[in-house]
Amino acid sequence: MSTAELHTLTGAYALHALPDDERLSFERHLVDCLSCAQEVTELAATAARLGRAMTENPPVRMKTEVLRRITTERQEGPLTVRQGRVRGRYGRAATRFALAACLAAAATFGGIAAWQHQVAEDAQQQAQTAQRQTEALAAVLAAPDARTTTGRVGDGASATVVVSRSRDRAAFVASGMPTPPPGKTYQLWFNDAGTMRSAGLLDPAATTGAVLLDGPVGKASGMGITVEPSGGSPAPTSDPVALMEFPA
């Protein structure tokens, strides 16, 4: 199909009237055609107005049922790089390189899938962000001065922290951590001489994997993990489930 013909598909696309093969080729076209993406966004909003005009009152039982169902439904994370997975036990160096390889693969497959009306600019931005995070994590794991400490988190779970002083960054690698209770999340902290500085949240769905700690290591002597309400806290609100010293 010619480019000029593809241009005319914005309406059919916004109405979900394209068969799968044409939808896919149009979505590829959208990546290179910002004006088409903009038009699709507007026409999708227009189509939604047709939908809203059909509003009716749902039966009360439907709300009860939906609210019941969500309590057992796992939520997906935002569109960021997927965390690398570690299987089995490896030597330290092997773990680091295996992780770097996993993360490179994750950057290729993960991250960018999105809802219908993919806007090219956003996709590129997301890919770049994911790519940067992955590169930063891989860089820490593969840094010549990377040092690791391994500790236990609760029953049966282990955690490894990898610190590269030259890059001033640290990575946290968990294996088999228990899933946090509903509405809770693991939060990571740098330990600045007894003062905890937030180093980001762990995806509650990924209790095994590697994540780059947010922010520079600075003068931190170690790190801690606490269970916090979803969204995290400015300072820890509970006792740490683990405290780990950084390797000297």
Next chain:
Amino acid sequence: MKEAVHLQGAPAPGPDGLQELIGRVARGDQDAFGRMYDLVSGPVLGLVRSILRDPAQSEEVAQEVLVEVWRTAARYQPARGSGMTWVLTLAHRRAVDRVRSAQASADREQRAALLDRTPAYDEVTEQVEARLEREQVRRCLRTLTELQRQSVTLAYYRGLAYREVAELLGIPLGTVKTRMRDGLIRLRDCLGVGA
């Protein structure tokens, strides 16, 4: 999304309020989900039902959509449209998927019978007309040419693919695609929909 039209009597889901609720839902806030449910469940069920007709099946699909909103709230990106647009796009997609899978499993006679059915536009128009707050959409649909209106409403409210619309209306495929596009553009301008 710029709202040029204020629908009387409808819950006013200030796009920003809904956006904030979706953000909280993404962080696992079940109370926020309950409030979001109150804003979107009526439009979701109404839309799904306008496509599927069968009440039980419509409720089932509407529930699926609402649970999917809970599951994927973190993927919502305000740059791509209002929260209501996001939810209703999802709902439309799921309802259309259901129609298409039913079609795929139907035999040729059933498929032919489906295509022979009188276009649903009049029924849709009646339902739209029945409610005061839908005045604007109805008025704007009237500004479309007959072919534009049929192309848009057969695809949107019946869940038909453009080939089926072309067959029903007896017009070439290229014409249907163009009518869907220029019809929606005219509707966009009439409703004052911004990105």
